[in-house]
Amino acid sequence: MSLARGVSLVGAGMTRFHHRIHQDKSGRELFNEAAEKAIESVDGGIDRRDLQAVFVGYFTPEAYEHQGHIGAQVTDWLGLCPVSGWRTESACASSAYAFLTGVLAIASGLYDVVLVGGVEKMTELSTEQVTDALSMAACDDYELPPGATFPGLYALLAQAYFKKYGATWEQLQAVPIKSHHNGSLNSNAQFQEEIIDIGNRWGARRGLSFKDNMEVLKSTLNRMVAYPLRLFDCCPISDGAATAILAADDVAKKYTDTPIKIKGVSATTDNLAIHDRTSLTSLRATVEAGKRAFSMAGMKPKDVDVADVHDCFTIAEILAIEDLGFFKRGEGIRAVEEGITSLKGDIPINTDGGLKCKGHPAGATGVGMIHEIWKQLRGEAGKRQISNAEIGLLHNVGGDGASCVVSIFSR
Amino acid sequence: MSKEIFTAKTFFDNLKEKRLMGSKCKECNALFVPSRPVCLQCGSTNLEWIESKGEGSLETFTVIHVPPVSLLTKAPYVVGIVRLDEGVSIMGRIIDVDPTEPEKIELGMRVKVVVIEENEKTVLAFKPFTTRST
Numbered sequence: 001m002s003l004a005r006g007v008s009l010v011g012a013g014m015t016r017f018h019h020r021i022h023q024d025k026s027g028r029e030l031f032n033e034a035a036e037k038a039i040e041s042v043d044g045g046i047d048r049r050d051l052q053a054v055f056v057g058y059f060t061p062e063a064y065e066h067q068g069h070i071g072a073q074v075t076d077w078l079g080l081c082p083v084s085g086w087r088t089e090s091a092c093a094s095s096a097y098a099f100l101t102g103v104l105a106i107a108s109g110l111y112d113v114v115l116v117g118g119v120e121k122m123t124e125l126s127t128e129q130v131t132d133a134l135s136m137a138a139c140d141d142y143e144l145p146p147g148a149t150f151p152g153l154y155a156l157l158a159q160a161y162f163k164k165y166g167a168t169w170e171q172l173q174a175v176p177i178k179s180h181h182n183g184s185l186n187s188n189a190q191f192q193e194e195i196i197d198i199g200n201r202w203g204a205r206r207g208l209s210f211k212d213n214m215e216v217l218k219s220t221l222n223r224m225v226a227y228p229l230r231l232f233d234c235c236p237i238s239d240g241a242a243t244a245i246l247a248a249d250d251v252a253k254k255y256t257d258t259p260i261k262i263k264g265v266s267a268t269t270d271n272l273a274i275h276d277r278t279s280l281t282s283l284r285a286t287v288e289a290g291k292r293a294f295s296m297a298g299m300k301p302k303d304v305d306v307a308d309v310h311d312c313f314t315i316a317e318i319l320a321i322e323d324l325g326f327f328k329r330g331e332g333i334r335a336v337e338e339g340i341t342s343l344k345g346d347i348p349i350n351t352d353g354g355l356k357c358k359g360h361p362a363g364a365t366g367v368g369m370i371h372e373i374w375k376q377l378r379g380e381a382g383k384r385q386i387s388n389a390e391i392g393l394l395h396n397v398g399g400d401g402a403s404c405v406v407s408i409f410s411r
Numbered sequence: 412m413s414k415e416i417f418t419a420k421t422f423f424d425n426l427k428e429k430r431l432m433g434s435k436c437k438e439c440n441a442l443f444v445p446s447r448p449v450c451l452q453c454g455s456t457n458l459e460w461i462e463s464k465g466e467g468s469l470e471t472f473t474v475i476h477v478p479p480v481s482l483l484t485k486a487p488y489v490v491g492i493v494r495l496d497e498g499v500s501i502m503g504r505i506i507d508v509d510p511t512e513p514e515k516i517e518l519g520m521r522v523k524v525v526v527i528e529e530n531e532k533t534v535l536a537f538k539p540f541t542t543r544s545t
Binding site for chain 2: 159
């Protein structure tokens with residue numbers, strides 16, 4: 001299976017993801033900021049009137065901004081009316097579906113050049129209210145009445161994984177330690193500090209000091225969210241937007257000499273409630289999307305040079321790297337512990353700091369990940385650059401795995 | 412096509428009466444709790460209501476410390492997935508266990524259904540029990 005018409009990335013731009021700095025801006029204002037950066041990023045320049053459609057992911061604008069009708073809202077503010085524009089929603093994968101919609105629209109021949117992206121303006125609400133908004137991705141009939149939350153659902157998967165493979169919470173901490181190191185090298189990241197530095201900064205106010213990352217992670221500063229997951233096992237609440245410009249291969253040359261080609265793309269679903277799934281230690285939507293995207297690309301996991309995978313919680317990163325076939329079942333944690341997924345490892349994962357440190361404005365996350373792959377494959381990732389990265393992979397999950405997009409890109 | 416209508420409302424109306432209901436495929440015998448209208452195994456829509464015994468073992472659990480707004484006063488509390496003896500799993504609140512000592516909550520322990528009324532909702536819960544050896 002292949003696309004009827006090839007599609008490439010010719011531009012990408014994002015706001016920094018953050019919990020404070022965007023408080024005075026609305027969702028559409030953030031989206032505009034990201035879009036202007038994408039327009040500026042096009043090597044040969046682009047006239048905004050070349051953009052024939054805008055697809056925008058936003059998970060719950062109704063909850064955060066009392067705003068629906070996001071498609072028209074963003075085309076209006078970008079000065080693009082009457083071009084078509086609509087919102088895609090698939091929980092935390094909302095903007096990967098905007099990307100997918102853009103790919104399909106170009107591959108179908110309907111358009112030649114489109115803007116895709118996503119936004120989420122989460123800090124309007126308290127932590128408990130955000131917890132409510134995010135829980136709309138879970139099964140309202142059968143998962144929410146018992147009191148499940150998003151961290152809680154992943155905690156259930158973590159416990160099942162620990163039991164099956166004899167792994168421990170302590171081992172899992174290799175994930176946030178790596179993420180914080182990568183985040184410290186990314187100027188777009190919400191958190192740009194190593195865990196030890198955050199620990200000592202927070203600790204100073206309480207008369208605490210720490211010797212290493214693990215001591216911080218085991219301290220009372222790292223409060224329990226949903227046993228066994230603590231604060232540093234969870235991605236933060238963030239505001240932000242990310243966008244990318246897609247063009248048909250036959251017109252991409254007009255904009256850049258080095259388009260990033262989309263080699264494979266797939267979207268899948270799984271049972272909404274996790275108790276109905278076939279496994280509690282694997283996300284079937286990821287397994288299937290990965291297989292199909294690799295098949296379309298004619299590639300295998302070992303061909304990938306750099307991957308951004310959905311690490312909303314530490315355990316999610318482990319499930320992802322196993323489900324995508326980078327590691328055997330039960331061996332993901334050890335791979336992270338051994339540094340195989342670090343910037344210097346064989347398969348660097350989440351070079352941007354991941355959702356954990358780059359931040360997770362839910363609707364913006366998928367295209368925010370594409371932004372990192374774009375940077376890496378163009379050799380523009382600065383201190384976190386993976387040398388000679390030619391093949392990159394995006395893996396964006398909706399909720400706790402009921403929907404998933406995997407896409408493979410090549411320089 | 413089955414004449415039965417497998418709605419969440421019917422599921423919870425039954426639960427209120429302490430009946431944990433599922434649906435069973437009349438074509439391939441696959442079982443689903445809660446009930447659902449299409450068989451995940453063979454695709455048939457020919458299913459019938461079936462009542463679970465409501466006993467099983469704890470498959471996985473978590474302790475919620477940061478709850479949704481409606482449960483602010485309840486945290487910390489335990490949520491788990493129970494593997495029913497009929498061979499299917501379902502999520503529920505786990506009560507009569509100590510949320511402050513999660514290390515002592517054993518995966519695999521035997522639990523049975525209890526029904527809680529909370530915030531004007533019927534909530535499926537489970538509590539530990541010991542089977543008497545005969």
